[in-house]
Amino acid sequence: MSLKLVRYACAVALLAPALSVQAEIVIGVDVSTTGPAAAIGIQTNNAIRLWPATLGGEPARYVVLDDGTDVSRAVKNMRKLTSEDKVDAIVGPNTTAAALAGLDVLAETGTPMIALAASSVIVEPLSDPKRAWAFKMPQNDSLMATALVADMKKKGLKNVAFIGFADSYGDSWWKEFTAAAGTDLTIVAQERFQRTDASVVGQVLKVIAAKPDAVLIAGAGTPSALPQKTLLERGYTGAIYQTHGIGTLEFLQVGGTDVEGTLFPTGPGVVARELPDDNPVKKVAVAFADKYEARYGANTLTQFAGDAYGAWVLLDSAVARALKTGAKPGTAEFRVALRDALENTRDLVVPNGVLNISKDNHQGFDERARVMGVVKNGRFSYAE
Numbered sequence: 001m002s003l004k005l006v007r008y009a010c011a012v013a014l015l016a017p018a019l020s021v022q023a024e025i026v027i028g029v030d031v032s033t034t035g036p037a038a039a040i041g042i043q044t045n046n047a048i049r050l051w052p053a054t055l056g057g058e059p060a061r062y063v064v065l066d067d068g069t070d071v072s073r074a075v076k077n078m079r080k081l082t083s084e085d086k087v088d089a090i091v092g093p094n095t096t097a098a099a100l101a102g103l104d105v106l107a108e109t110g111t112p113m114i115a116l117a118a119s120s121v122i123v124e125p126l127s128d129p130k131r132a133w134a135f136k137m138p139q140n141d142s143l144m145a146t147a148l149v150a151d152m153k154k155k156g157l158k159n160v161a162f163i164g165f166a167d168s169y170g171d172s173w174w175k176e177f178t179a180a181a182g183t184d185l186t187i188v189a190q191e192r193f194q195r196t197d198a199s200v201v202g203q204v205l206k207v208i209a210a211k212p213d214a215v216l217i218a219g220a221g222t223p224s225a226l227p228q229k230t231l232l233e234r235g236y237t238g239a240i241y242q243t244h245g246i247g248t249l250e251f252l253q254v255g256g257t258d259v260e261g262t263l264f265p266t267g268p269g270v271v272a273r274e275l276p277d278d279n280p281v282k283k284v285a286v287a288f289a290d291k292y293e294a295r296y297g298a299n300t301l302t303q304f305a306g307d308a309y310g311a312w313v314l315l316d317s318a319v320a321r322a323l324k325t326g327a328k329p330g331t332a333e334f335r336v337a338l339r340d341a342l343e344n345t346r347d348l349v350v351p352n353g354v355l356n357i358s359k360d361n362h363q364g365f366d367e368r369a370r371v372m373g374v375v376k377n378g379r380f381s382y383a384e
Helices: 003-021 038-048 071-083 096-101 103-109 129-133 141-154 168-181 201-209 222-233 249-259 268-274 282-296 303-323 332-343
Strands: 025-031 058-066 089-091 113-115 134-136 159-165 186-193 214-218 239-242 263-266 348-350 353-355 371-376 379-382
Touching (some): 038 249, 058 071, 071 089, 096 103, 113 303, 141 239, 141 371, 201 222, 214 222, 222 249, 263 268, 268 371, 268 379, 282 303, 303 332
Parallel strands (some): 025 058, 025 089
Antiparallel strands (some): 263 371, 348 353, 371 379
16 A cells, blocks of 8 residues: 555544544424414524524534424424434424324434423323423423412412413413412412404403402413403403413513503513522523524513523533434434433523423423513513
C-alpha cells in the first residue's frame, strides 16, 4: 500500500468515531393550527419556530403537521410521522382527545410522545402499556385544581358553581376540582357547554339561581370567554375563576373588559418577569420570555408557548442521554433508549416548572409549576 493510501486510511479511521456519533434526530410535531383549537396551536407553533436546530448536540429535523383540531386527522398525522418520516419522537397533539386517540400508534410503533394537552388521562394509568410511551408537558389538572381551591379558601369563598366543556377536558376538571374541593367548598351547580355553542344563557341562569360565591369556568381558549360574558350580562357580581386553558391572546381579545379580574392558575413562565426573585423557575422563564417576545412582541407569551419550548428542553436533555447508549437515531432501539431517558429526567428546569419524571409519573411537575394569575389591564399578570 502506498504511503498516500496509508495516510488516507489512517485519517478515515480517526474520523470514524466522530462520523458514527453524527446523526440526524427527527421529531414529528402534530398541532392544531386551524380549527377550534387554532389559538392554542398557533402559540405552540410560534415556540416551535424558536427550537434550536440541534438535540443532544446532534443535528435535528422537525416535521410539523396541522391536524385542524380533528381527532381522526391527528391520528393520520401520527401514522404518517411514524411510518413515512420515521420520527424518533412525537411532540403534540395539543388537545386531549387527539392525544388519547394516538396512544395506539405509539404502542404499535414504539414511539415516545410528549403531548401538549393537559388532562392527566393522557399519561394515567401507567399500568396501561400504551401509556408507557406517553409523556406530557402541561401541568396535570389536579395540580392546578388544588391551587384554585387554596385561593378560594384564602378568600373565604364557600359556595362554588361549575360550568365546563362537555368533553374530556370538562370531565377531567370536574373530577379534579370536586376532589380538591372536598368538604371545604360546596359545589352548588354543575353545567356544561360545547366549544362551538353560540349561547349559554340557559346554563348561566341555572348557575346564578344557585347563588354561588364564585364560578369556575372549565374551558380552554376563546370559547371560555362566552360563559363569563354571559354571567356579567345577567348581573352576576361574584368571583370568576378560569383554568390555565384560557392562556391565549385571543381569549383576552375576545373577552375584552368582561374578563378583567379573572383569576386562574398558570405556569410561572406566563408571568416570568413578575415572579419573586427566589422563584426557582424565574431565570429560565425570563430567558425564554426574552427570546419569544423578541420575535413576536411584548406581552405575547402564553402557557402554550412555554410548554412547547419546554418540550424541546426536555428532548434535548433526553436525546443527549439516549445517545450515550450507542443506539442510533431512526431505529427502534433508539426510540426505546429515548423513552427510557425521558422517564429518568431529574431536576430539569423548563419555562413552566421543574421536571422530575419517573416510571410512576410521566408528567413530572410539582408545586413549582404553578402560580395564581389574574387578568389585569388586558394582559395575564401575577396574582400573588
